[in-house]
Amino acid sequence: MPSYDPNNIFAKILRGELPSYKVYEDDKVLAFLDIMPRSPGHTLVLPKAPARNMLDVTPDDIAHVMTVVQKVAKAQMKAFAADGVTVQQFNEGAGGQVVFHLHVHVIPRKAGVAMKPPASEKEKPDVLADCAAKLTAALTG
Numbered sequence: 001m002p003s004y005d006p007n008n009i010f011a012k013i014l015r016g017e018l019p020s021y022k023v024y025e026d027d028k029v030l031a032f033l034d035i036m037p038r039s040p041g042h043t044l045v046l047p048k049a050p051a052r053n054m055l056d057v058t059p060d061d062i063a064h065v066m067t068v069v070q071k072v073a074k075a076q077m078k079a080f081a082a083d084g085v086t087v088q089q090f091n092e093g094a095g096g097q098v099v100f101h102l103h104v105h106v107i108p109r110k111a112g113v114a115m116k117p118p119a120s121e122k123e124k125p126d127v128l129a130d131c132a133a134k135l136t137a138a139l140t141g
């Protein structure tokens with residue numbers, strides 16, 4: 001497996017070199033909205049420590065990421081009146097991974113509504129800002 005590339009786009013977001021619609025942060029984990037959401041409120045949860053994916057992350061870091069995934073999923077049920085949540089995570093190109101800093105997709109779902117295809121459409125900034133505000137409120141409230 002190739003080594004971690006510190007110039008990947010999520011590493012730049014973590015260093016504050018690129019913007020994101022942040023919804024949660026602690027000392028080990030950052031969560032922000034996917035800018036090409038598969039449903040409104042689609043969130044990415046990632047460890048702050050460099051890890052390419054599930055294959056090189058430390059057990060402590062992945063455990064904490066999954067704790068935050070659960071928090072985000074519960075908050076999405078409330079914030080978006082979701083009927084369910086889909087959690088996805090991809091490893092290496094063959095496993096569907098495109099950005100090589102470990103991230104877990106947390107996707108709120110409505111009954112009977114299909115997810116959009118991956119990376120189909122960049123969402124409008126005002127829609128992302130509104131989703132981020134709703135989710136942040138549910139996470140902190």
Ligand code: AMP
Pocket residue numbers: 009020033034035036037044090096097098099100103118119
């Ligand atoms: P994957 O590596 O297959 O899990 O896919 C990477 C995900 O990152 C896709 O769902 C993209 O829509 C998303 N993405 C790419 N660039 C950004 C960005 N700058 N901010 C938020 N999400 C992004």
